Amino acid sequence: MMRTRPLKVALLGCGVVGSEVARIMTTHADDLAARIGAPVELAGVAVRRPGKVREGIDPALVTTDATALVKRGDIDVVVEVIGGIEPARALITTAFEHGASVVSANKALLAQDGAALHATAEKHGKDLYYEAAVAGAIPLIRPLRESLAGDKVNRVLGIVNGTTNFILDKMDSTGAGYQEALDEATALGYAEADPTADVEGFDAAAKAAILAGIAFHTRVRLDDVYREGMTEVTAADFASAKEMGCTIKLLAICERAADGGSVTARVHPAMIPLTHPLASVRGAYNAVFVESDASGQLMFYGPGAGGSPTASAVLGDLVAVCRNRLNGATGPGESAYAALPVSGMGEVVTRYHISLDVADKPGVLAQVATVFAEHGVSIDTVRQQGKDGEASLVVVTHRASDAALVGTVEALRKLDTVRGVASIMRVEGE
Template identity: 85%
Template sequence: MRTRPLKVALLGCGVVGSEVARIMRTHADDLAARVGAPLELAGVAVRRPGRVRAGIDPELVTTDAAGLAQRPDIDVAVEVIGGIEPARGLITSAFEAGASVVTANKALLAEDGSTLHETAEKHGVDLFYEAAVAAAIPLVRPLRESLAGDTVNRVLGIVNGTTNFILDRMDASGAGYGEALDEATALGYAEADPTADVEGFDAAAKAAILAGIAFHTRVRLDDVYREGLAEVTAADIASAKRMGCTVKLLAICERTSDGRSVTARVHPAMIPLGHPLASVREAYNAVFVESDAAGQLMFYGRGAGGSPTASAVLGDLVAACRNKLSGARGAGESAYAQLPVSPMGEVVTRYHISLDVADKPGVLAQVATVFAEHDVSIDTVRQQGKDGDAWLVVVTHRAPDAALRATVEALRGLDTVRGVASIMRVEGE
């Protein structure tokens, strides 16, 4: 083992950053043995230097993140600040100074990952980001390395723990969305401002990253269709149960049937209880991968939190440091396929539609006619009525999403349809 240490800059020292520093300190000997050289924490960039940070030498703490990122003696910079700026500028500065970068920044990668990859390649350094998707679950590296010789056709997953906790509570207790969100907030699963989670932005950023790696195509956040949880009701959860399903917020990335394009989307969906993802409870994450040769693979574990995310960061840090010692580089961006990303309207899926209708003869026939006019085939219909109120629950066969949406709009125009109570896609079959 060489004696000169590899120097690490830590950009950010919140929940994840402080855990990275702790593991570097408490497992220093093991990390050195695995890398082939000691790792030295050379600086820690923070916004509030007066805060006590247990186990971190105050002499290492600085508010000059830009200066730390630009230091020529830094071998690897670990960025755990998050957001777009100043993270983008700091990562670029580290590349230009000759440092490899390990980041957990899903938002930045989804928005500008291709530029970061190009800059890293230009300066002959690594960009690693296992922690950006599903925290401790090994997913990025298996997709871009272990399955590099295979053809991935579909990635289907639960990649946000907050939303899975909320839906799990709604399913288990019959609570409404608001009650379940309040519980998630009280337990620390949801942020004070939960928008990024419950509106699907977090999952959409992860879907963009996964689709790009899986299909060797540049996919940006804007390419990902997104729906959040706000419209999911206790009635939707109950209806799913009657169908032998549960509701999950899914990230779905797949090749189209002709293989000429890809799709990426995030939205709530009903999935059969027999599907592996249906049993994913609480704030856990799981991703289901389907490929030609390997078949079906499932990755499961804690998808958030300081320790799980730090675990993924440290794994990347070890890989980046090994490459520094050997003069090698890890796998960079693979976007050779350059497949177009199809709009949501071209996605072939199924719908579960709940209609409030007039309780009189002929209503079902009118509704069925609308479906037929839009070339959407009905799988099942459940009808119930009492005291002048009537409900129709229709589940369709697979059809283009645009045709299904047009069907719903036409149904709203029927005099006998008082309202479309809910619409949800059905996946995982």
Template identity: 90%
Template sequence: MMRTRPLKVALLGCGVVGSEVARIMTTHADDLTARIGAPVELAGVAVRRPSKVREGIDPALITTDATALLKRGDIDIAIEVIGGIEPARTLITTAFEHGISVVSANKALLAQDGAALHAAAEQHGLDLYYEAAVAGAIPLVRPMRESLAGDKINRVMGIVNGTTNFILDKMDSTGAGYQEALDEATALGYAEADPTADVEGYDAAAKAAILAGIAFHTRVRLDDVYREGMTEVSATDFASAKRMGCTIKLLAILERAADGESVTARVHPAMIPLTHPLASVREAYNAVFVEAEAAGRLMFYGPGAGGSPTASAVLGDLVAVCRNKLAAATGPGESAYTQLPVSPMGDVVTRYHISLDVADKPGVLAQVATTFAEHGVSIDTVRQQGRPDGVGNEASLVVVTHRAPDAALSGTVEALRKLDTVRGVASIMRVEGE
């Protein structure tokens, strides 16, 4: 039986995503009513600049007092698309205190304070949903929280930032340098005026923390995620990758240790084989590769950002939370029963691709090989050639290692820098996906 009293929604934030959420709620009102089992009504929109024209939104709904909107007594669900830590954290907490379930797209806040927010939601018997916080429109959070809840996830590896994937894809496909590719991404609206959060890996690291917590049923904070940006990736790196049958992606990699006693979470550029499914992810798309014990290998692919894709995820959560409200139930909350420690990056076992500028004389290769051996790192392949810029008495030496602990590899690189015959370490990159 259809309930006639509408479920009332407070929209906190009305930027690119918020305005699209409001538009879809208005234009698809009848469909949403049919899917939920009750009308859903936009009851107020909290913004910072009330004078801005917002097409399709009744000006009477606009307010600058988000707290008063949440406290007025008739709100059922709050949609938080403000972003950042404050005032979003305080507003979400206020919503819970007033019996309001929350749908959020706030990856930074969830990565930092997800445990506290989940605890507050559970204390008040309310929902906290956040599909839109990771990978935009791609259904990923809910499948991992619900569809794979009976399985054991051992590894998650993915491209979770569209801006960096666009830049790296352009460098790969056109031979453009980093700055040229970044300029194109900015012109097309994929990159912000200040792209630091994207290109230095902060955005991907926040998403990695959220996914690791869900995958491994343990609490992983942003500070637990090892992070490297991709600003140092060069055209030369791509040339080396192509010679190996690889490309370069900025990856979020989450792994359960072989003994099951710890987990690791990291974000960094890496070479991956062209045969790997993630290698074919182009432009600003996202893709996440999940390896589970029973389900095997699963891949989730689609647009990872933008107003419409993110709004799609928000509205999906809204429907789920509204259905829970009608059923006087709540969906899955935080699952952190394993309480596994997060191991440091030095414990990660991986491969390295290292490019060295060395003196072009006998014995250099033996000296380099000895340095690797002294640190317990086995060499897979070595390629030596004259410097492409024609510098005399120098050569380029490219070493690809077998799998070894990251700490051993890092120690090897530091020792190589101290060799008289090594003029410089031109490039260091991990090799993944094999």
């Protein structure tokens, strides 16, 4: 039976995502009411610029006083899509304290202070949902914390930033350089005027922290995630990748150690075989590959950003939270019972592709091979090209720890015959 009193929703932020949330709430009002069991009513919209015309939104609902809005006491759910740390953190906390549950798309805040927010939500018996914080419209958070709750997740490997995937895909398919591909991404609206958060991996690192925490039932903060951007990836790297039957992606990788005693989370460019499902993810799309004991390998794929896709995820959470509200219940909260230690990058074990500029003379290869052997890094293949006293040497290793690789590279740089280390790329997905 439909409850007649509507559930009241406060919307914090009315930009690209917020305006889509408001639009869908209005145009799909009957369907949402049927799915929830009660109507939902947009009770207020907090913005920074009140004079801006917002199509489809009653101007009487618009306010610049977000704090007063979340303190009203009659608000059932607060939807936060303003982003950043403050004032979002204070507003979400205030919402819990005044009786509202929260739906958020704020990856940066959740990666930094997710544990504290979950604790506040639990203290006040309220929900904190954030499907939209990681991969846009792709259902990922809920499958990890609900559908796979009875399974043991060992690895999460994914493309979680559409801007970087567009740039790398363009470099791969057209031979464009990094700057040329970035310029096109900016012109098409995929990249911000300041793309630092995307291309330096900050955005993906926040998402990796959230994914690792949920997958491994362990608190993982943004500071725990190793991060390496993609601005140094070159056309030469792609040429080398193609010779190996690979392409290059900026990956978020969350892993449980082989002995199950610790976890790692990292973001960096990596070569992956063309046969891997993630290799075929093109343009600005996202995809996440999950490996678990019982389910085996699962892949989640779709648009990872944009107003409509992100709003879709927000509305999905809104429906779930409203249902819980009607039933006097709450959904899954933080699960950090495992409390596994988070290991540093040095303990990560993978393969490596190292490109060296060396002198083209006898004995160089032997010297380089000796350095690898001294640091316990086994060489899989070597490719050498030389001309006019200059040469390039490409070494692909077997699996080794990152700490061993770092030691190897430091020693290589000290050799008189090594002019420089042109690039180091990890090889994943094998």
